[in-house]
Amino acid sequence: MLGLTMKRAMRGLGELALIERIRSGWGHPGAGEAARGSSGGAHGVVLGIGDDCAILRPPRGHEVLVTTDFTLEGRHFRRDLHPPESVGHRALARGLSDLAAMGARPLAAFLSLALPGEMMRTRPGRAWVRRFFAGLRGLAGRSGVELAGGDTAESPCGLVLADIVLVGSAPAGRALRRGAAHPGDLLYVTGELGGSAAELASIRLAGNPGGPSFPASRPQTGWPILRGSIAKGGLPSPMPAFEGSPVPHPQLYPQPRLAVGLALLRRRLATASIDLSDGLSTDLAHLCRESGVGAEVSAQSLPIHPLARKSPGALQLAGALQLALDGGEDYELLFAASPATRVPRRIAGVPITRIGALVSGRAITLIDSTGRRLPLKVGGWEHFIKRH
Numbered sequence: 001m002l003g004l005t006m007k008r009a010m011r012g013l014g015e016l017a018l019i020e021r022i023r024s025g026w027g028h029p030g031a032g033e034a035a036r037g038s039s040g041g042a043h044g045v046v047l048g049i050g051d052d053c054a055i056l057r058p059p060r061g062h063e064v065l066v067t068t069d070f071t072l073e074g075r076h077f078r079r080d081l082h083p084p085e086s087v088g089h090r091a092l093a094r095g096l097s098d099l100a101a102m103g104a105r106p107l108a109a110f111l112s113l114a115l116p117g118e119m120m121r122t123r124p125g126r127a128w129v130r131r132f133f134a135g136l137r138g139l140a141g142r143s144g145v146e147l148a149g150g151d152t153a154e155s156p157c158g159l160v161l162a163d164i165v166l167v168g169s170a171p172a173g174r175a176l177r178r179g180a181a182h183p184g185d186l187l188y189v190t191g192e193l194g195g196s197a198a199e200l201a202s203i204r205l206a207g208n209p210g211g212p213s214f215p216a217s218r219p220q221t222g223w224p225i226l227r228g229s230i231a232k233g234g235l236p237s238p239m240p241a242f243e244g245s246p247v248p249h250p251q252l253y254p255q256p257r258l259a260v261g262l263a264l265l266r267r268r269l270a271t272a273s274i275d276l277s278d279g280l281s282t283d284l285a286h287l288c289r290e291s292g293v294g295a296e297v298s299a300q301s302l303p304i305h306p307l308a309r310k311s312p313g314a315l316q317l318a319g320a321l322q323l324a325l326d327g328g329e330d331y332e333l334l335f336a337a338s339p340a341t342r343v344p345r346r347i348a349g350v351p352i353t354r355i356g357a358l359v360s361g362r363a364i365t366l367i368d369s370t371g372r373r374l375p376l377k378v379g380g381w382e383h384f385i386k387r388h
């Protein structure tokens, strides 16, 4: 497991300075302060960075949920396509979205980060790291989660490798799971679908694949979607609201639906839930398999993100419907609810759309605009680098 103090594997490369920068930038409460129940930091972290272990205290009557995600350069992001703030944001967003899917509240995040040596030796490299943490810290702050520990090492392969562990909590026995839906339940999604893949397609078309390894050192040009909306530091300005829809930069700054997940659990609205990380067609199949049901989805009812509808870059690669079904990385929630449950049209400011129903059997069917029934094949991508 993780060494919770930042280790010294990068000795001589400014690792201690890096740790101090992370620590001072985080503003975590002292042990005594948190132990007394101060609201000065993220809830649940009694002791954060600085000792051998972090100490977490889940609320009384809660269980602890844990999820972990690799963020690997070349697999999950590219330095020449994703601004460093986006890389930090996305690394955290993936785990937060998993917590949201289960109706959990985040307690703490732990980051193991391997950086190429030149990142600590060069000014552009250090700038990249600083901006990575700015993106991560921004989402963490808006999500009420504290970076409570981690590890650093020099990457042996010249690539940035990050592993984030998210710890959350939910009332005992109440966490939303994939496997508790029933035939007859109705299917809903939050927000819009396909925007992340559409934005990525546009960035790829306008970007500079194979370009310089430190994009922070060159002006950001050729970003048609982002032009005019990137502030001096590289962050979209203003930063998108934490909840609400549509997400203006669904690929670069996806917004985990934590408040929706909490509401689904608290109000007992959902029988099962999953987050849409790999695409609706893939994640629906996961939910159906775990619940032992089939599904019917209406193509016309799918809420397609405006970027998927409009982006000429995206449309050159795939139709808007395909982006919504297979695009992935939207980090919206897909959930099932009993037909007897009144599901609001908005939860925590996020639109909720009914897209179909669960049925007995195992078939997953897409009903197109003419009423034709087609098997909905699993087509979610397995990360963009691999596919292209």
Ligand SMILES: [Mg+2]
Residues within 6 Å of the ligand: 097, 098, 101, 274, 275, 277
């Ligand atoms: Mg997930």
